[in-house]
Amino acid sequence: MAKATISDLIYHDEDAARAHFEKLRWPDGRVCPHCGVVGDDQSTLLQGKSHRPGLYKCKPCGKPFTATIGTVYEDSKVPLHQWLLATHLMCASKKGISALQLQRELALGSYRTAWFMAHRIREAMIDTTTEPLGGEGKIVEADETYYGKPAVSPMKRTDGSDFKKTKRRNSRPVVALVERGGKAKVFHVAVADKEAVQKIVAENVHPASRLHTDESRLYKGADALFVSHETVKHSAGEYARGDVNTNSAEGFFGVFKKGMKGVYQHCSEKHLNRYVTEFGFRHNTRAKLGITDTMRTDLAIIGTVGKRLTYRRTDEAYV
Numbered sequence: 001m002a003k004a005t006i007s008d009l010i011y012h013d014e015d016a017a018r019a020h021f022e023k024l025r026w027p028d029g030r031v032c033p034h035c036g037v038v039g040d041d042q043s044t045l046l047q048g049k050s051h052r053p054g055l056y057k058c059k060p061c062g063k064p065f066t067a068t069i070g071t072v073y074e075d076s077k078v079p080l081h082q083w084l085l086a087t088h089l090m091c092a093s094k095k096g097i098s099a100l101q102l103q104r105e106l107a108l109g110s111y112r113t114a115w116f117m118a119h120r121i122r123e124a125m126i127d128t129t130t131e132p133l134g135g136e137g138k139i140v141e142a143d144e145t146y147y148g149k150p151a152v153s154p155m156k157r158t159d160g161s162d163f164k165k166t167k168r169r170n171s172r173p174v175v176a177l178v179e180r181g182g183k184a185k186v187f188h189v190a191v192a193d194k195e196a197v198q199k200i201v202a203e204n205v206h207p208a209s210r211l212h213t214d215e216s217r218l219y220k221g222a223d224a225l226f227v228s229h230e231t232v233k234h235s236a237g238e239y240a241r242g243d244v245n246t247n248s249a250e251g252f253f254g255v256f257k258k259g260m261k262g263v264y265q266h267c268s269e270k271h272l273n274r275y276v277t278e279f280g281f282r283h284n285t286r287a288k289l290g291i292t293d294t295m296r297t298d299l300a301i302i303g304t305v306g307k308r309l310t311y312r313r314t315d316e317a318y319v
């Protein structure tokens, strides 16, 4: 696992962390979130023990603000340098980092705090871009996988009736669209039927793209949506024909599954989308695209702006 070194001041010093965050959030000078005025000369730092560090007062509107207002780091008891370190650890670990490991690395008193921090950071990793994948001359691979245990039929008594207590754990479908050599968009869907999958494909892949899939019935008829739809027949042992393959999508699922099995282990359906987001973010900012761990961390830090967790208020006490 990539570790932050002592020289990475922003991960160990609150003032350095705040300066770094302010530089990323306000590249053109401080912005007052209340009245929108821009410029470092439009606000003054409120100093003295009665004020929180990093609290500014806007000159035109007179209202106070900090850099973390309106971000997933807002209103937290956890110091900003620890937030940045947690963000870095999640960005630099290829298969993710468990909440338990995060708790240890940050020396946090509570596992719940680490767990909620990780989920807030996943929120920062949400891809808000709306451009479709692919385009003219580009290949987009579509594939699906199932996370979790397959549906178990209820156990039968010897007389054929059902036991009252039956465990039924459904496997959860995940659909990945991966532009070869580019970005991916990944979705957890309730049911992977033809209608749901083709809707996702149609909405997120540029029609000028070449679509590559396996021979699954889920993609039948997709040739009407794209320049071409070519398939490989996995059932017949065919994994590539010319440049037709789904290796990029399978590569993504390989990392996802290793991480979900080895690092996260337990994940309820409710949260699966957040993990899907995390793996998608790292794929889209991977080293092969020329993005370093530091750059990836900065992208996640910028991604904290304007994001909200729906459950954050009720669980505020933990973070």
Ligand SMILES: [Zn+2]
Pocket (backbone or CB within 6 Å): 032, 033, 034, 035, 036, 037, 058, 059, 060, 061, 062, 063
């Ligand atoms: Zn203002």
